[in-house]
Amino acid sequence: xxxxxxxxxxxxxxGPWSPDEDAVLRNYLQKHGTGGNWIxxxxxxxxxxxxxxxxxxxxNYLRPDIKHGGFTEEEDNIICTLYNKIGSRWSVIASQLxxxxxxxxxxxxxxxxxxxxxxxxxxxxxxxxxxxxxxxAIKTEDHGSGADSSKSLGTDYGFTYDSQxxxxxxxxxxxxxxxxxxxxxxxxIISPPPEDISIASSxxxxxxxxxxxxxxxxxxxVVGDDAxxxxxxxxxxxxxxxxxxxxxxxxxNLNSM
DNA sequence: AACCACTGCAACCGCGACATC
DNA sequence: CGATGTCGCGGTTGCAGTGGT
Numbered sequence: 171x172x173x174x175x176x177x178x179x180x181x182x183x184x185g186p187w188s189p190d191e192d193a194v195l196r197n198y199l200q201k202h203g204t205g206g207n208w209i210x211x212x213x214x215x216x217x218x219x220x221x222x223x224x225x226x227x228x229x230n231y232l233r234p235d236i237k238h239g240g241f242t243e244e245e246d247n248i249i250c251t252l253y254n255k256i257g258s259r260w261s262v263i264a265s266q267l268x269x270x271x272x273x274x275x276x277x278x279x280x281x282x283x284x285x286x287x288x289x290x291x292x293x294x295x296x297x298x299x300x301x302x303x304x305x306x307a308i309k310t311e312d313h314g315s316g317a318d319s320s321k322s323l324g325t326d327y328g329f330t331y332d333s334q335x336x337x338x339x340x341x342x343x344x345x346x347x348x349x350x351x352x353x354x355x356x357x358x359i360i361s362p363p364p365e366d367i368s369i370a371s372s373x374x375x376x377x378x379x380x381x382x383x384x385x386x387x388x389x390x391x392v393v394g395d396d397a398x399x400x401x402x403x404x405x406x407x408x409x410x411x412x413x414x415x416x417x418x419x420x421x422x423n424l425n426s427m
Numbered sequence: 428a429a430c431c432a433c434t435g436c437a438a439c440c441g442c443g444a445c446a447t448c
Numbered sequence: 449c450g451a452t453g454t455c456g457c458g459g460t461t462g463c464a465g466t467g468g469t
Contacts, residue, residue, distance in 0.1 A: 184438080184439075185437095185438075185439095185462090185463095186437070186438075186463090186464095187437085187438090206454095207454075208454075208455075209453080209454065209455095220439090221454085221455095222439085222440090222454095222455085222456095223438075223439080225455080225456085226437090226438065226439080227437090227438085229456095230437075230438085231437080238436095239436095258458065258459090259457085259458085260457075260458065261456075261457060261458085272456090272457070272458080273436085273437080273438090273458095274436090276458075276459085277435070277436055277437085278435095278436095280435095280459095281434070281435055281436080282434095282435085429469105430468105430469085431467105431468085431469085432466105432467090432468085432469100433465105433466085433467085433468095434464105434465085434466080434467100435463105435464095435465085435466100436462105436463095436464095436465105437461105437462090437463090437464105438460100438461085438462085438463100439459105439460080439461070439462090440458105440459085440460075440461090441457105441458095441459090441460100442456105442457090442458095442459105443455105443456095443457085443458105444454105444455085444456085444457095445453105445454085445455080445456100446452100446453085446454080446455095447451105447452085447453080447454095448450105448451085448452080448453095
């Protein structure tokens with residue numbers, strides 16, 4: 171059985187909102203609030219609109235604290251960073267940007283930021299590293315030094331990866347200001363370390379010919395949440411697609427610690 | 428001036444999640 | 449516990465504005 175429509179589409183107005191409709195909706199909501207029911211609201215307010223349409227209009231346009239356009243460089247960075255970490259969860263991303271709506275952020279990403287990111291990637295990969303003739307099979311290998319929370323811990327996780335892809339992702343990472351520009355001669359230093367995580371040092375080392383590499387990191391001594399968060403950080407930011415292959419290695423190791 | 432392609436953004440649609448009955 | 453109603457989200461569409469030819 172299909173879902174019943176939220177309103178009678180034949181009897182509701184659609185398309186752009188007029189200033190009069192905006193005023194009616196704004197006045198009603200300022201006086202009465204939503205009453206916890208958007209579906210019933212248009213009838214109460216005297217609008218020939220679908221409740222969903224009213225909700226959207228209020229949330230995306232009429233709310234008093236909304237900002238439109240003029241995204242700052244800082245907002246760009248936040249959007250890029252979060253997009254690379256969590257993907258297209260626009261409501262979550264928008265929640266980190268006061269005055270921005272999910273729709274605004276989504277539109278901004280689709281029309282401008284995505285192209286900006288891609289253009290930047292094209293520029294930064296104009297002299298790509300040499301490609302292995304045959305893409306190596308992905309493998310994970312634990313080179314960890316084992317669990318001893320009383321000492322400074324150093325952990326390496328070996329991986330094999332398509333070096334072209336890895337380079338692109340590291341460059342992207344760098345563009346976001348989260349990593350020093352890699353020269354790809356051998357390694358890239360993650361700098362500064364992820365906020366709130368006490369990683370003492372970290373780097374990515376890659377052989378651009380073979381595609382073999384290691385993620386190396388050490389903490390100040392406590393491997394609990396810090397290491398997990400760092401795993402999340404890598405898994406989310408640096409290797410959104412590829413790192414999933416390595417992530418299980420992290421977690422299986424951490425679980426055994 | 429007319430046409431076309433492109434861009435940006437408001438609005439719509441469909442669906443999953445959640446609440447309530 | 450299943451059926452129903454509503455909310456909220458992400459993907460997509462439609463259209464006005466703009467610039468190029």
